[in-house]
Amino acid sequence: MTLLPFFMISERVLRDKSACRSMLYAFSLYDKLMAPIDRVWASFRQNYRDHISCRPGCSSCCEKGITFFPLEVYWAAHNIGNDRPLASRLAGLKLSQDSACGFLLDEKCAIYPYRPMLCRTFGLPVMYMEGSRYLFDICCKNREGMDIDELKLECVLNMDSLNSRLVSINRIFSEITGIDSSARYTMQKLHELIK
Numbered sequence: 001m002t003l004l005p006f007f008m009i010s011e012r013v014l015r016d017k018s019a020c021r022s023m024l025y026a027f028s029l030y031d032k033l034m035a036p037i038d039r040v041w042a043s044f045r046q047n048y049r050d051h052i053s054c055r056p057g058c059s060s061c062c063e064k065g066i067t068f069f070p071l072e073v074y075w076a077a078h079n080i081g082n083d084r085p086l087a088s089r090l091a092g093l094k095l096s097q098d099s100a101c102g103f104l105l106d107e108k109c110a111i112y113p114y115r116p117m118l119c120r121t122f123g124l125p126v127m128y129m130e131g132s133r134y135l136f137d138i139c140c141k142n143r144e145g146m147d148i149d150e151l152k153l154e155c156v157l158n159m160d161s162l163n164s165r166l167v168s169i170n171r172i173f174s175e176i177t178g179i180d181s182s183a184r185y186t187m188q189k190l191h192e193l194i195k
């Protein structure tokens with residue numbers, strides 16, 4: 001297994017085998033965050049298939065300037081580094097400079113298997129707490145003809161719960177690597193790590 005992005009973190013972490021193991025542990029915790037998203041997607045597809053517009057070619061959510069936690073960007077770089085066919089396809093890639101995310105090429109995500117958590121939530125019904133009440137939201141393309149107040153709860157992703165776990169795992173990653181946990185990176189950072 002290659003650990004390409006490790007050298008980008010710090011010499012201290014590189015030399016410290018237990019820090020390397022801890023970093024892999026943080027990545028494995030992040031992996032586990034995908035399961036609830038996949039479950040909600042499965043329920044959403046099962047119950048509302050006819051309402052869902054998400055498909056290859058729709059990239060409305062992939063906006064320029066979306067930022068991610070360091071954990072997410074290094075996780076993606078780590079996985080891309082271990083996926084030789086993808087790593088070589090991406091080698092020498094020039095990021096798209098149009099209005100969308102730089103990894104959106106020909107209307108498709110060039111790093112789809114390793115896209116960050118937020119990208120996996122695009123298009124899903126989500127709920128989050130504002131003040132003392134829950135608010136629901138969903139991409140306007142997926143809500144046509146749907147009464148959002150009648151949505152089955154198993155088809156709605158609780159963003160507060162997911163985000164608080166993401167923040168905790170990012171903090172663990174930060175303690176191991178020394179990277180500021182409050183830093184936020186655009187996809188430009190991932191591009192720098194993998195090129």
Ligand code: SF4
Nearest residue numbers: 062101103104109119
């Ligand atoms: S990483 Fe992929 S899914 Fe996420 S914003 Fe960029 S192109 Fe879209």
